[in-house]
Amino acid sequence: MNQTKQARNKEKILEATINELNQKGYLCLTIEGIAAEAGVGKATIYRWWPTKAHLVLDAFLMVTECAFQFDSSDSIKSNFVDQLKNLADVFSTTLGRSMLAIIVEDQEISDAFYKSYLSLRRKDSASFLQQAMEREGIKAEVNIDILLDMLIGPIYFRILIYKQTPDEHFISELVDHVIAGILPACSGK
């Protein structure tokens, strides 16, 4: 199989994974069902992915690959509102919810998720926030990692524990409250 055909086959299998997941849910997801949906043999799937959890991880990475970019010409607030809306949307799909449930249960997939998604997103967010604060002359002594946890922690918390999808109103207020802690004092409040 040449490389183009191989890449196309992999994509087809990951798309079939998402379709099957949407129809049946993670518990009833099977390699057999995915193979049938993709029109390939089970052996083809097992050549690349040892378990259905690995398939879900790769399908998640495929879907989120081009999902969100920071825009340094726009404000801190607008960027984080967009990023958190995006995050809430992604993790409210069947694919996103399955991904979270797998991470909570499975240490190996959780490590892979950290390396291939979470740490990269964190690096982007931290570098955007650092530069934006410098541009806007904000010199507050803040711990960027903690600020980012204050932004994204509540989104994961609402989805995983409250089983809610945070809406734009919630997200906008959340970002306002986090930014209130780093803005220069004497804002007239």
Place this chain on the structure above:
Amino acid sequence: MNQTKQARNKEKILEATINELNQKGYLCLTIEGIAAEAGVGKATIYRWWPTKAHLVLDAFLMVTECAFQFDSSDSIKSNFVDQLKNLADVFSTTLGRSMLAIIVEDQEISDAFYKSYLSLRRKDSASFLQQAMEREGIKAEVNIDILLDMLIGPIYFRILIYKQTPDEHFISELVDHVIAGILPACSGK
């Protein structure tokens, strides 16, 4: 069976649940094992709990019943540092981690957890924070629910997704950052 003996029996079964959980983990936890550890018949357990998930929920509620009280004579910071340390400790035990994994998977237990734990804790926290802010003359226009999410969201996030137990240093900085957003302006920063 009289009521005292019944209560004692239930307690013994919940203690056995915790012991078995610590030894075997949730996946290998069985009603049979718990019955043997508690010295009761399986039928006695099934009379009160339909599944092992229900047993874990009640064991969790038993352990956390007297766990944390707010102290209105102490500062906002000190109260929330203690509360979050307590939260991080509870959810870092095998019992706490199993509880979280069940909540993510199981809608019925998740609803029961919300009613019998989360909503009560939230009510206590909100009323303490509201009163403490009034006492300290803080008039910032804040959304108490969002502030509480900014405090506890990162703890759940670190435990569930990063698989870390937040330490006292992290918690202290987190509480400082959240409080910075509600303190009167012109703090000299």
